[in-house]
Amino acid sequence: MSKISGRNQLKGTVKEVVKGAVMAKVVIDYKGELITATITTDSVDDLDLKPGDTATALIKSTEVMIIK
Amino acid sequence: MSKISGRNQLKGTVKEVVKGAVMAKVVIDYKGELITATITTDSVDDLDLKPGDTATALIKSTEVMIIK
């Protein structure tokens, strides 16, 4: 089975999908926290993303800042 | 008080800090899930990040991919 280098893979449930002409917003409920992804509307259609789906947010470690 | 546009802010506890010459790895325990950030070693020093600290992972929505 294939593995992805991206360190952060947060599995949750799709709560909301909003599609624009090019970009779409996908909101995932992850342990009670809402994670927002903006991906292409093409990707939303390809993955057939809709509320209620189980989905994983994938985030490369270089994209994470820290607030303290 | 100031607000940040970044949609995703996951507050947890710093578990591990590894410093290289330029980049450092910071691992945050968020509700039992480990979130990895790679930031500059300068930032680790500026924020004085160390295990046990309360810290928030900040992620822009454009950086989040979805796996389904």
Place this chain on the structure above:
Amino acid sequence: MSKISGRNQLKGTVKEVVKGAVMAKVVIDYKGELITATITTDSVDDLDLKPGDTATALIKSTEVMIIK
């Protein structure tokens, strides 16, 4: 007071806000240079961003390329 690991924080004045269905454009005048950010329309609404506001562009060092 909280600190952010993101190395680059450029404070200026909002010049223009254009909202699309999902993404919005925010232009900040920073020392006479225009800095463009594309963030979610949700964030624009949450921060109530509008021309004339003082605002800071936050950029992680890993996102900066160099041209010479």
Place this chain on the structure above:
Amino acid sequence: MSKISGRNQLKGTVKEVVKGAVMAKVVIDYKGELITATITTDSVDDLDLKPGDTATALIKSTEVMIIK
């Protein structure tokens, strides 16, 4: 002459270069503000980046967050 889609191009003077095994830090003085980029050490060598060089920081608009 070629043009780049990246909206933000800040021209300044290289102040500091620190090379690690894989990643390097390059600091550019832009109108008195220090802009930090982390790029590969390979790129630093290819561009022969050194203090005193004129160089431009290139930043895609999707990588810019806003603080207000």
Place this chain on the structure above:
Amino acid sequence: MSKISGRNQLKGTVKEVVKGAVMAKVVIDYKGELITATITTDSVDDLDLKPGDTATALIKSTEVMIIK
């Protein structure tokens, strides 16, 4: 002639341009593979990008994940 630190520069032919209010999709045919970029509609207009153009996809190495 100027050089860019971004390691990955994939030269191909523009196949498709779709413009939204803020963001646009540009698809480049690169060695038979379609590369999709989402950039601002402003950038599409500035570069006058249209099908048939020769264009290069520029990607920073920190933005590339690996699947194995």
Place this chain on the structure above:
Amino acid sequence: MSKISGRNQLKGTVKEVVKGAVMAKVVIDYKGELITATITTDSVDDLDLKPGDTATALIKSTEVMIIK
């Protein structure tokens, strides 16, 4: 089988792996073009990446700039 929203997936052969304390460089030969990724050394170890492996470079469309 799972699908990833990331639009750009370039399958090739690993040519070089250089590991630093935190970050590593992985070079993939894709149809004669070298694609460079900088990922964590942890990921290189987890995926057991080494020259000769078949591997795919995964790139989100929002991370792609265009030069014309």
